[in-house]
Amino acid sequence: MLPVSPSIVLPESELVVRFLRADGPxxxxxxxxxxxxxxxxxVLNSPSLPDDVRARLLARRDRRLTDEGVLVIQARRFRDQGRNRDDARERLVDILRGALQAPKKRIATKPTRASKQRRLESKQSRAxxxxxxxxxWSHE
Structure with missing residues (x-):
């Protein structure tokens, strides 16, 4: 079991771990x-994820996310297989925790009169x- 939050716990059966030869020293x-x-x-077919978290994860433009909705994390930071496995699991939890909070809605604001004035003055000085x-410049 991989605890993500008090309400979300991923069973080991949903995680597919593969070992590869690492490059480097x-x-x-x-x-x-x-x-x-x-x-x-x-991510797409996981029964452990709430729908809103799944939607936020799939909406991300993350190169680690395949077209089939599978999140692929490669860990090769350490020379030890066990430490790399723990590192990959921690990174997965970090990604999932990042998708737990809904992003705040942006409130549209108008620029202040002073900021408009500063913008116009900088344009005039540049011109x-x-x-x-x-x-x-002389044309000789």
Missing amino acids: GGQHVNRTESAVELRFD KLKQTRSRS
């Missing part, structure tokens, strides 16, 4: 051990600067 030993971890979690450049 380790000498010849790295070619023989599968210390990298690939963790897959099916003057460019005009002085064009006048002093």
Whole structure:
């Protein structure tokens, strides 16, 4: 069981863990051990996720999310397989916790009179600067 929040707990059966050969330091030993971890979690078909959390996860533009709605996390930070597995699980929990809170609705506001004035003044000063450049340029 992987606890995400008091109301959401993921059973191990929903997590697919695969071990791969990691790149990076380790000498010849790295070619023989599968210390990298690939963790897959099916967001689209998971019965453990509430519908609103699922919708927020699927709406994200995350390259780790496949077209089939599977979240793929690769952990290869450590040389140890166990630490990489824990790292992948922690990252999955972080992603799921991030989708728990609904984003705040943006309240449209109008720019203040002073901010409009500052914008126009900066545009005018920029235009003057460019005009002085064009006048002093000689066409020889």
